[in-house]
Amino acid sequence: MIVSKFGGTSVGSAKNISQVIEIIAKKKDKNIVVVSAVGGITNLLVASAKLAHENKNYVHLLQEIETIHFQIIEELLPQNKQSKIKGKVKEQISLLETTLNGVFLLKDLSTKSQAKISSFGEALSSIIIYEALLHKGLSTVYFNSIEHIKTDSNYTNSHVNHQLTYQNIQQFVKEQKAKIVLAPGFIASNEANEITTLGRGGSDFTAAIFANALDAELLEIWTDVSGLYTANPKLVKQAKPIDTISYQEAMELSYFGAKVIYPPTIQPVLDKSIPILVKNTFKPNENGTLISNAASKNNLTVTGISHIENIALLTLEGNGMVGVPGISKRFFEALLLENINVKFITQASSEQSICIAIDAQDASCAKKAIDNQFALEILQHKVHPVVIEKDLAIIALVGDNMKSHQGISGKMFSSLGYNNVNIKAIAQGSTEKNISAIIDRKDVKKALNTLHASFFENQIKQINLFIMGVGNVGGKLLEQIEQQQKFLLNKLHINLRVIGLSNSKKMYFEENGIDLSNWSEKLVDSELTTSFSNFFQKVKTLNLRNSVFVDNTANSDLPHYYEDYLKQSIAVVACNKVACSSSYENYVKLKKLSREYSAPFLYETNVGAGLPIIDTLQNLINSGDEITKIQAVLSGSLNFIFNNFNDKNTFSEVVHQAGIEGYTEPDPRIDLSGVDVMRKILILIRESGKELELQDIDNVSFLPESSMQADTVEKFKETLIAETDHFAALYANAAKNNCRLKYVAEYDNGIAKAGLKEIPKD
Ligand code: ADP
Ligand code: ASP
Ligand code: MG
Numbered sequence: 001m002i003v004s005k006f007g008g009t010s011v012g013s014a015k016n017i018s019q020v021i022e023i024i025a026k027k028k029d030k031n032i033v034v035v036s037a038v039g040g041i042t043n044l045l046v047a048s049a050k051l052a053h054e055n056k057n058y059v060h061l062l063q064e065i066e067t068i069h070f071q072i073i074e075e076l077l078p079q080n081k082q083s084k085i086k087g088k089v090k091e092q093i094s095l096l097e098t099t100l101n102g103v104f105l106l107k108d109l110s111t112k113s114q115a116k117i118s119s120f121g122e123a124l125s126s127i128i129i130y131e132a133l134l135h136k137g138l139s140t141v142y143f144n145s146i147e148h149i150k151t152d153s154n155y156t157n158s159h160v161n162h163q164l165t166y167q168n169i170q171q172f173v174k175e176q177k178a179k180i181v182l183a184p185g186f187i188a189s190n191e192a193n194e195i196t197t198l199g200r201g202g203s204d205f206t207a208a209i210f211a212n213a214l215d216a217e218l219l220e221i222w223t224d225v226s227g228l229y230t231a232n233p234k235l236v237k238q239a240k241p242i243d244t245i246s247y248q249e250a251m252e253l254s255y256f257g258a259k260v261i262y263p264p265t266i267q268p269v270l271d272k273s274i275p276i277l278v279k280n281t282f283k284p285n286e287n288g289t290l291i292s293n294a295a296s297k298n299n300l301t302v303t304g305i306s307h308i309e310n311i312a313l314l315t316l317e318g319n320g321m322v323g324v325p326g327i328s329k330r331f332f333e334a335l336l337l338e339n340i341n342v343k344f345i346t347q348a349s350s351e352q353s354i355c356i357a358i359d360a361q362d363a364s365c366a367k368k369a370i371d372n373q374f375a376l377e378i379l380q381h382k383v384h385p386v387v388i389e390k391d392l393a394i395i396a397l398v399g400d401n402m403k404s405h406q407g408i409s410g411k412m413f414s415s416l417g418y419n420n421v422n423i424k425a426i427a428q429g430s431t432e433k434n435i436s437a438i439i440d441r442k443d444v445k446k447a448l449n450t451l452h453a454s455f456f457e458n459q460i461k462q463i464n465l466f467i468m469g470v471g472n473v474g475g476k477l478l479e480q481i482e483q484q485q486k487f488l489l490n491k492l493h494i495n496l497r498v499i500g501l502s503n504s505k506k507m508y509f510e511e512n513g514i515d516l517s518n519w520s521e522k523l524v525d526s527e528l529t530t531s532f533s534n535f536f537q538k539v540k541t542l543n544l545r546n547s548v549f550v551d552n553t554a555n556s557d558l559p560h561y562y563e564d565y566l567k568q569s570i571a572v573v574a575c576n577k578v579a580c581s582s583s584y585e586n587y588v589k590l591k592k593l594s595r596e597y598s599a600p601f602l603y604e605t606n607v608g609a610g611l612p613i614i615d616t617l618q619n620l621i622n623s624g625d626e627i628t629k630i631q632a633v634l635s636g637s638l639n640f641i642f643n644n645f646n647d648k649n650t651f652s653e654v655v656h657q658a659g660i661e662g663y664t665e666p667d668p669r670i671d672l673s674g675v676d677v678m679r680k681i682l683i684l685i686r687e688s689g690k691e692l693e694l695q696d697i698d699n700v701s702f703l704p705e706s707s708m709q710a711d712t713v714e715k716f717k718e719t720l721i722a723e724t725d726h727f728a729a730l731y732a733n734a735a736k737n738n739c740r741l742k743y744v745a746e747y748d749n750g751i752a753k754a755g756l757k758e759i760p761k762d
Contacts, residue, residue, distance in 0.1 A: 013072060014076040019282065030173075032173070032211075034183050034185045041124070053104075085131045099116055111155040143182065145184045145186075145187050146189050148165065148172060183206065183210070204261050209268055226241045229260075231452050243287060244289070275292040278291070300456075303401075304399070306396050311357050312388055315355045316353060320383050321382070333373070334366075391440065397436075418598050424437075462495040463546045465500075466499055470519075548600075551573070575605040630745070634680040639743070737758055740758070742757055
């Protein structure tokens with residue numbers, strides 16, 4: 001016999017229910033089918049109870065619940081069968097309405113009423129599915145879970161009376177000839193026949209109870225994903241289904257938030273070693289995950305990663321706790337009395353503090369209970385009142401094999417740290433099946449993806465680029481990335497993605513990577529106008545691992561933001577020279593931030609275009625060499641200009657040509673004035689380990705006064721024409737001396753200078 005449970009999405013619409021019936025119809029043996037409420041209905045019921053309790057209008061929710069079920073009936077069953085079943089639904093809805101009305105009038109919502117209200121979801125779904133199975137001609141009997149599944153009176157989280165329930169199930173099933181037994185999950189009743197529920201997600205548990213009672217050969221959990229994944233597939237795109245997994249691992253994973261299976265589910269089937277198969281209702285041919293006693297076949301050290309959101313951290317701290325026995329006992333007793341479930345515990349060996357994680361909704365109640373318990377010690381200043389931190393999450397690595405491997409936690413925390421995920425607390429059980437950490441809730445997605453990449457993705461490193469400036473340099477970079485993307489992935493295992501782009505007018509973002517074949521149209525059509533600070537905020541909020549900010553502009557304000565990026569552990573790569581040639585203090589500060597936040601700050605293209613000059617210099621210095629002298633022609637544009645300038649053309653023509661060929665900066669004055677060369681030699685000098693400022697460089701300009709005074713690019717170009725003779729004379733003089741003109745930057749003995757020189761032709 002097989003027990004199959006179908007979850008909320010699986011029975012979430014007429015189309016899905018038809019799919020479920022198709023799966024059931026294919027079964028050869030007797031089959032127990034447990035169904036959840038239609039997806040989302042339990043939440044609506046809980047919400048309506050809350051509204052009624054707050055004396056607010058809940059009727060629209062009732063209507064919504066009715067409409068959803070009516071629509072399913074209309075699409076699932078022929079017209080002549082609809083009215084009977086709609087009548088039954090109506091009956092249930094009016095019972096629900098009566099209960100809600102009671103809550104509304106009394107302004108009292110006991111757990112007893114809560115259980116009753118949320119029970120309607122499974123009651124309704126099972127009535128409809130039962131009717132649909134019969135309509136398909138499948139021999140089916142209805143099992144009334146409220147009648148037969150017996151629990152204690154812990155209404156909303158009740159404990160099953162196993163003995164009685166197993167007996168009831170065995171007796172019921174024995175007496176039935178029908179091939180299919182259909183049962184609503186989640187709902188049950190206590191000794192006094194009052195409705196109870198098994199806790200959110202509890203339909204899985206109902207199914208597990210059936211499996212145990214009937215010694216089933218298999219428990220199937222049919223859901224909306226193809227098994228238990230290496231991480232929640234809704235948050236981690238790269239997550240993969242796990243083929244086989246042990247009960248222990250599945251328990252750890254599901255306890256830590258993998259809600260595919262409800263943790264208590266495992267116990268009844270584990271007691272009898274009944275395997276669980278998690279399958280996808282919508283992709284029934286996929287293997288799914290087999291949970292069993294057998295050790296998992298994969299040789300992975302880490303089997304999966306899970307997380308729980310909505311966590312609060314409570315810390316009790318004080319000198320008065322050291323060496324005093326019984327503190328922990330009193331601490332946990334206080335929580336027990338309030339029925340508060342503790343998910344995570346750490347205590348430093350100095351005994352100065354105890355720190356626990358609980359559901360955020362229990363936080364204030366827990367604080368009250370603990371502060372009360374330690375009221376005297378607080379009064380005597382031996383301990384401080386409990387401190388609550390909210391908006392947190394627990395993230396956990398799970399795996400049976402972790403215990404026999406070193407370095408797992410090292411790898412876990414370094415990859416999180418590298419991506420600026422702050423860790424608030426750490427716990428590792430001595431069984432070493434689980435390492436968990438408390439982090440900010442906003443970092444969950446990044447943390448899951450980072451860890452997933454470190455432990456499961458064959459070292460494929462995802463790099464997320466945010467590029468400002470898409471002109472000559474930026475445009476070429478994008479072209480090059482597009483051309484190399486495949487190669488980088490296949491050969492270097494780097495998944496290089498461009499997430500954000502900006503020119504001076506617009507910015508554009510795509511969280512899953514921009515298709516680079518038509519980036520320029522996307523940028524033109526974008527609704528976001530460019531703002532340096534909004535761009536930064538967006539990069540920060542997206543919070544992607546391995547983020548890199550790329551400055552391909554020549555803007556002098558943008559470098560002020562590098563600091564912000566680095567402080568978020570976002571790497572900065574710039575061809576813009578402004579930062580490295582700004583004040584020495586700022587240059588040193590950026591390098592320091594880069595080290596402090598493990599965020600690379602790279603600017604190789606500042607000098608010598610793509611040639612590895614800066615890197616080489618750094619290597620020389622690091623290996624103990626000292627730079628004594630630098631002499632260089634550092635300006636591609638000035639070099640082009642003076643190589644092509646002669647007595648057959650004019651200086652302004654050559655400058656114009658240099659612009660067309662992309663040699664000059666957007667503003668040619670920066671090149672021709674020598675400022676660009678000064679910046680470059682300054683950067684080389686600083687990379688050589690010397691402290692120098694831009695104004696310490698003696699730059700002798702070859703420009704005439706009028707060009708120096710020009711305050712716009714246009715006016716500047718006009719002066720180049722007007723001063724044709726001035727430039728022709730420079731050439732003629734050099735030619736006469738059998739020399740060529742070169743703009744040379746030099747550093748020697750602490751003195752730096754730049755200027756035009758006549759260099760002998762040989
Ligand atoms: P059902 O209604 O079928 O019981 P649930 O919503 O309770 O379904 O559980 C299935 C969901 O669990 C998936 O859709 C997925 O979002 C979530 N989930 C969280 N962690 C994991 C994981 N590690 N593997 C698979 N699913 C996970
Ligand atoms: N319907 C219940 C819930 O949403 C039980 C379940 O689906 O397992 O929690
Ligand atoms: Mg579930």
